[in-house]
Amino acid sequence: MAQGRISLIFATVLLLGLFFRCENVWGNTYFVGYDPTGWIFKIEDWPTRQNFKPDDTFVFSYNRGQHNVIVVDKQGYDTCKAPKNAYIQSSGFDYMILNKGENYVICNFTGHCEAKMKMAINVL
Numbered sequence: 258m259a260q261g262r263i264s265l266i267f268a269t270v271l272l273l274g275l276f277f278r279c280e281n282v283w284g285n286t287y288f289v290g291y292d293p294t295g296w297i298f299k300i301e302d303w304p305t306r307q308n309f310k311p312d313d314t315f316v317f318s319y320n321r322g323q324h325n326v327i328v329v330d331k332q333g334y335d336t337c338k339a340p341k342n343a344y345i346q347s348s349g350f351d352y353m354i355l356n357k358g359e360n361y362v363i364c365n366f367t368g369h370c371e372a373k374m375k376m377a378i379n380v381l
């Protein structure tokens with residue numbers, strides 16, 4: 258319930274941020290992926306083209322039920338396995354906020370992460 262409300266607030270802020278293309282207090286907002294594919298296979302190289310900052314927000318757009326979004330650590334990224342207690346987002350319109358340093362995110366549907374549906378983002 259509380260989670261749902263937070264998500265709703267976030268979605269609203271993100272939409273406003275995207276609409277005005279502004280730099281809000283959370284940093285910039287980016288749609289993940291090469292338009293218009295969104296969060297999809299072989300996305301591994303996408304973040305390497307850009308310089309992201311701490312508190313930038315990634316929005317993951319995809320067909321609900323076909324993928325998910327799990328922020329993991331390096332081990333999770335390397336092995337394509339999420340920890341048992343992982344927070345799994347699966348709404349089709351999900352987000353993550355970048356931290357300084359390494360950030361890792363995967364889709365753990367069977368075979369997807371192995372098909373490069375994962376990203377490592379180094380934020381300076």
Ligand SMILES: *[C@@H]1O[C@H](CO)[C@@H](O)[C@H](O)[C@H]1NC(C)=O
Pocket residue numbers: 339340341342343365366367
């Ligand atoms: C994805 O990760 C969750 C949390 O660890 C796990 O319960 C689920 O079985 C995983 N899915 C697959 C297809 O491995």
Ligand SMILES: [Cu+2]
Pocket residue numbers: 323324325364365366369370374
């Ligand atoms: Cu997937």
